[in-house]
Amino acid sequence: MRLPLSLAVVALLPLPLAALLSAGPQSSAPPSAASPQTAAPPAPQNAAPVAQRSGLNIVVLDPGHGGTDSGARGTAGIRESEIVMDLAAQTKQALEAQGFQVLLTRQGNDNPSFDDRSAMANAQRGAVFVSLHVASTGLAGTVRVYVNSDLPSAFDGTGLIPWDRAQAPFLPLSHKLGDFVQGFLSDRFKGSPANAQTAALRQLRTTAAPAIAVEVSSVIVEDRAELEHMVPGVADAIARGVAAFRPVYVVPAMPGAGP
Amino acid sequence: MKRWRNLWVGVLALTVLAAGLYFRALRRHVKTTAKLQQQSEEQARRELTQPITANSGEPMVKAKLFWASAANDSTLAPVTVDLPLSSDPVVRAKQVLNTLLAGPVDADLRTLPPDAALLEFYLLPDGTGVADFSEALGTSIPSGIESEQLAVDSITKTLAANVPEVQRLRILIHGQEVDTLAGHLDLTGTFPVNPHPALLKSPPSKSAPAQPVSQSTAPAAFERPPAESNGSKLTPAGAAVKLTGPAQTPERAPKS
Numbered sequence: 001m002r003l004p005l006s007l008a009v010v011a012l013l014p015l016p017l018a019a020l021l022s023a024g025p026q027s028s029a030p031p032s033a034a035s036p037q038t039a040a041p042p043a044p045q046n047a048a049p050v051a052q053r054s055g056l057n058i059v060v061l062d063p064g065h066g067g068t069d070s071g072a073r074g075t076a077g078i079r080e081s082e083i084v085m086d087l088a089a090q091t092k093q094a095l096e097a098q099g100f101q102v103l104l105t106r107q108g109n110d111n112p113s114f115d116d117r118s119a120m121a122n123a124q125r126g127a128v129f130v131s132l133h134v135a136s137t138g139l140a141g142t143v144r145v146y147v148n149s150d151l152p153s154a155f156d157g158t159g160l161i162p163w164d165r166a167q168a169p170f171l172p173l174s175h176k177l178g179d180f181v182q183g184f185l186s187d188r189f190k191g192s193p194a195n196a197q198t199a200a201l202r203q204l205r206t207t208a209a210p211a212i213a214v215e216v217s218s219v220i221v222e223d224r225a226e227l228e229h230m231v232p233g234v235a236d237a238i239a240r241g242v243a244a245f246r247p248v249y250v251v252p253a254m255p256g257a258g259p
Numbered sequence: 260m261k262r263w264r265n266l267w268v269g270v271l272a273l274t275v276l277a278a279g280l281y282f283r284a285l286r287r288h289v290k291t292t293a294k295l296q297q298q299s300e301e302q303a304r305r306e307l308t309q310p311i312t313a314n315s316g317e318p319m320v321k322a323k324l325f326w327a328s329a330a331n332d333s334t335l336a337p338v339t340v341d342l343p344l345s346s347d348p349v350v351r352a353k354q355v356l357n358t359l360l361a362g363p364v365d366a367d368l369r370t371l372p373p374d375a376a377l378l379e380f381y382l383l384p385d386g387t388g389v390a391d392f393s394e395a396l397g398t399s400i401p402s403g404i405e406s407e408q409l410a411v412d413s414i415t416k417t418l419a420a421n422v423p424e425v426q427r428l429r430i431l432i433h434g435q436e437v438d439t440l441a442g443h444l445d446l447t448g449t450f451p452v453n454p455h456p457a458l459l460k461s462p463p464s465k466s467a468p469a470q471p472v473s474q475s476t477a478p479a480a481f482e483r484p485p486a487e488s489n490g491s492k493l494t495p496a497g498a499a500v501k502l503t504g505p506a507q508t509p510e511r512a513p514k515s
Contacts, residue, residue: 064442071442072402080402114438133443135403138333146404164447199408202438202445213443215404 056249058101058127059242060120062203063088067111072136074219078227080134081109087132087216087231094239103127115163118206122166128177128245129211130238131203138217140226143189143234145182145196146213147174148204166208173210176248181212181241188233210249214238317343323420324359325413327368333405335370335413337420338363348424352380352388355421359413370413372399378433386426387449388418394433400441407444415450425452 063084065071071080092102103124105117121129138144151168161169178196186192196212204211216234221227319341328336342358345351356377362369375396381389400410411430418425427449431437437446 069442133404135405136401137403137406137409144405199404199443200411200445200448200450201404201443202447203443205445213404217405218403 056100056126056128056242056246058103058124059095060103060105060124060127060129060209061088061091061095062105062117062120062129062131064131064133064203065111066106066109069111072134072219074136074221076222076224078134078219078221078224080136080219083134083216083219083227083231084132085109086228087234090231090235091130091132091238094235095242098239098243100239100242114203115206117203118166118208121207121209121211124209126249127209128242128249129204129207129209130181130242131201131211131213133213133215134227135215135218136220138215139191140217140221141189141230142192143185143214143216143230143237144193145178145185146199146201146204146215147171147178147196148211149198149200151205161208163206166206167204167211170208170210173249174204174212177210177241177245178212180244181214181238184237184240184244185214185234188237189230210245317345320344322355322358323417324355324363325370325416325420326359326363327370327409327413329365329368332368333409335409335416337416344421348422349380349382352382352390352418352422352425353377355417356380356390356414359417370410372396374399382424386424386453388422388425388428388452389431390414390428391431391434397432397437397439397441402441402443404443407440407442410440411444411450415452419452423453426454428452 063081065081065084067081069081071084073079088104092104095102103120105120106112117131118129121127135144148167148171150171151165167174175196182193182196186194199213201213204213214234216227216230219227320343321339322342322344323337324340325335325337328334330336340358342354344354360371360373360375360377362371362373366373372395374393376393377390378393379391381391383389396410400406414430415428418428429436429449430440430446432446440446
């Protein structure tokens with residue numbers, strides 16, 4: 001079931017791809033010519049076309065779980081899927097105040113697939129992807145940032161990125177973004193680690209953009225208010241981290257890419 | 260005539276009494292049978308797999324098992340346990356993983372759910388270990404990036420410390436390749452255990468442009484399965500993972 005998808009070589013997005021192609025001898029291969037024949041999952045309808053400015057413009061926020069999947073569930077009736085929606089809404093506000101365009105992978109209590117969520121970022125130029133989670137473990141009141149663990153290089157000379165390893169070329173940028181966000185989080189939430197950690201995360205693996213997951217501890221609190229008090233601080237730290245990352249995210253111009 | 264009638268009534272009364280006694284025994288039997296059926300298939304299988312750890316014929320070895328650290332339960336700490344371990348890597352892997360599943364003395368330091376069971380362990384010729392766990396591994400574990408990663412780390416570190424033949428590990432749930440452990444951690448690839456590049460067979464670096472994805476690379480922290488590799492048919496498209504092929508996996512231990 002997964003293998004045909006993983007074998008489908010998919011051109012994800014021309015611009016960040018261009019950054020990597022320009023380093024190789026195959027930079028003359030026009031990836032845009034191949035993309036119409038590839039089997040990329042359809043980009044969500046609400047992914048608005050974005051002005052092609054260079055640099056980082058868009059933040060795709062991914063409130064984890066949803067629908068029948070409530071994620072981590074606490075003793076006090078706390079559901080991860082609900083807390084992350086609240087966190088996404090407040091992070092959106094904080095990011096918009098910094099001048100970013102923000103897209104959410106889900107609007108209500110639905111549960112898009114991992115690939116649909118990734119596709120939302122993959123369809124954009126100059127986007128970063130931030131997946132939001134609440135843990136059922138960990139020291140209450142701490143927040144951890146995760147970056148996908150190392151993936152084998154996705155480059156094969158055809159200029160296409162395999163969908164199932166889409167994150168591979170973005171890992172260095174993801175680490176930088178993760179460290180920025182984790183830095184602001186550990187300033188505010190004592191006991192949080194100083195640097196981003198790595199984990200094999202399914203959601204990040206198929207995301208062709210600098211991508212991190214932020215996990216708040218935890219649903220196992222006596223009172224829901226404890227967790228809700230953390231939300232504005234987490235939202236603010238994410239917005240500051242992404243803003244600090246903005247100058248690092250330089251998208252080189254791509255010869256022949258895009259109109 | 261009267262004597263016959265009395266005898267007849269006596270026989271009838273005895274029959275009723277015997278039937279009553281038999282009925283009670285029958286009910287008890289039905290109850291125990293029903294209770295047995297309630298025991299899930301997994302539990303039954305777990306009971307079958309348990310005795311393998313208690314194989315006293317093997318020499319006692321100081322095995323290193325990784326459970327959560329008492330100081331900081333977000334990290335792992337090694338615990339040395341005296342175990343009778345087999346020299347066969349597959350049996351040995353089963354022994355240490357079953358001990359890991361059984362849990363530490365302090366149950367709070369478990370990394371794997373108590374109702375999870377190791378169903379089977381395979382070692383492919385290329386050094387890939389395949390651990391097949393029951394569904395409970397995914398359904399009973401506390402959902403979250405940290406908890407799921409701790410679970411997988413405890414498995415890979417325990418294998419790394421005790422079974423040097425396992426170079427990388429793939430985790431299956433009830434014989435199937437699944438997307439994630441419990442919604443976060445990616446189980447579609449392999450996890451590094453004992454990377455020994457010298458022991459690796461020459462990578463099939465076919466530069467066929469038609470199949471660019473199938474190129475294998477040096478051991479990385481998380482490897483995608485090569486589309487075609489040394490005869491280890493792990494992922495037939497769409498179907499449940501089939502690992503039955505004794506001819507292809509000579510290193511597999513005979514099932515006891």
